[in-house]
Amino acid sequence: MSFQLHPQLAKDCIHLGRLDLCRLLLMNDNQFPWFILVPEIPNISEAYQLSKQQRGQLQEESCYLAEQLAQLFDADKMNIAALGNLVPQLHVHHVVRYRADPAWPQPVWGKLSAIPYSIEQIQALRYRLDGQLGNYLKP
């Protein structure tokens, strides 16, 4: 059985590209630089269900992404989380947080209604991200 992105993630997010194991999504909410990694392995809801090799790869992709995002967006803190109470397909949030953001110091989930990006904002963000991640990000 092949991997298929959960329809709720497809609805809420914008496809940015792929790393070796994971699909990289942007949460369509311009209030936070909020990215999601989804390992492209079918029927996984918890990281421990991945093979040891896949778990290690997920950790490396997560740490790489978090470090690059922290640099690119000059984060005060990164919030990294796999929750999945509403969408069981394993997906790992990477949220750039600022002391001045509208949810600080609380987590971002369930606090504010999403404000979608404009086309221009998405293009600008893609351009910045491609510059930061370089060849690491594939279509």
Place this chain on the structure above:
Amino acid sequence: MSFQLHPQLAKDCIHLGRLDLCRLLLMNDNQFPWFILVPEIPNISEAYQLSKQQRGQLQEESCYLAEQLAQLFDADKMNIAALGNLVPQLHVHHVVRYRADPAWPQPVWGKLSAIPYSIEQIQALRYRLDGQLGNYLKP
């Protein structure tokens, strides 16, 4: 400089033991089976600041703990998160979630005031956890 547990974690949590890299804490809130792993490495606030070997070890300890907790507590979902907006020292939450718990489907942070365990509850929980984790958990 040696590792010292952040005073807020020391205040909010109960020491359960140690894995190879991490200290295992219990959040002193009997509303959720809520555990925290803290890598015993000084001056770390993000997982990407660990060495590659340490990051891999953290992932393995996190996955092992999450799987054991899911079994022991018959979880509907595990919530795994490194936030750190209030306590910058890297610590990874492992929260057993149920569809009937008082915060579901929202995350647990900032929702409810903690209700401390009784001494008897902590003893019973330690006993169950020792049985599940066996020799993997050191004092």
